[in-house]
Amino acid sequence: MFNIDNFIMIHGRIVRDIQTETSASGTVFARFDVAVGRRGKTDSDKTDFFPCIAFGESAKTLERCFYKGKPIRIAGRMECDPYTTKDGTKRYPWTLKVEAWGFDMGEGGNGSKSQNNAVNNESGDVQTYDSWEQFEADLPFDV
Numbered sequence: 001m002f003n004i005d006n007f008i009m010i011h012g013r014i015v016r017d018i019q020t021e022t023s024a025s026g027t028v029f030a031r032f033d034v035a036v037g038r039r040g041k042t043d044s045d046k047t048d049f050f051p052c053i054a055f056g057e058s059a060k061t062l063e064r065c066f067y068k069g070k071p072i073r074i075a076g077r078m079e080c081d082p083y084t085t086k087d088g089t090k091r092y093p094w095t096l097k098v099e100a101w102g103f104d105m106g107e108g109g110n111g112s113k114s115q116n117n118a119v120n121n122e123s124g125d126v127q128t129y130d131s132w133e134q135f136e137a138d139l140p141f142d143v
Helices: 056-065 132-138
Strands: 008-014 020-022 028-037 047-055 071-080 094-103 118-120 126-128
Touching (some): 056 094
Parallel strands (some): 047 094
Antiparallel strands (some): 008 028, 008 071, 071 094, 094 118
């Protein structure tokens, strides 16, 4: 399921409401951003923003269950899709391709549109976890 060579896990908040779209080939997807606060004495007032993309049932479920400001945990891989602008400038945008996601269990439970603590992966399987530690224990490597 996870490629250990290119794996990232983030915990942050949804920047704006998630909306699904459908590609010309019929693939359902959702693009959204997650704000992640930095830790540490010098970085405590800084935030990083991760552009994310989810596909299929994950995209549909994320749209139903998450909204602006809602905490989320995401696991996936970073992908770069370079392109050249009309003026010849090379751009290297990075996107976190969502492979698994979960509700934040630490901030008053779920308190959202949904009342389950599920993680959905690309194969469409849904696994329920009672804690973040239980989710980490299920990963195929040490975190």
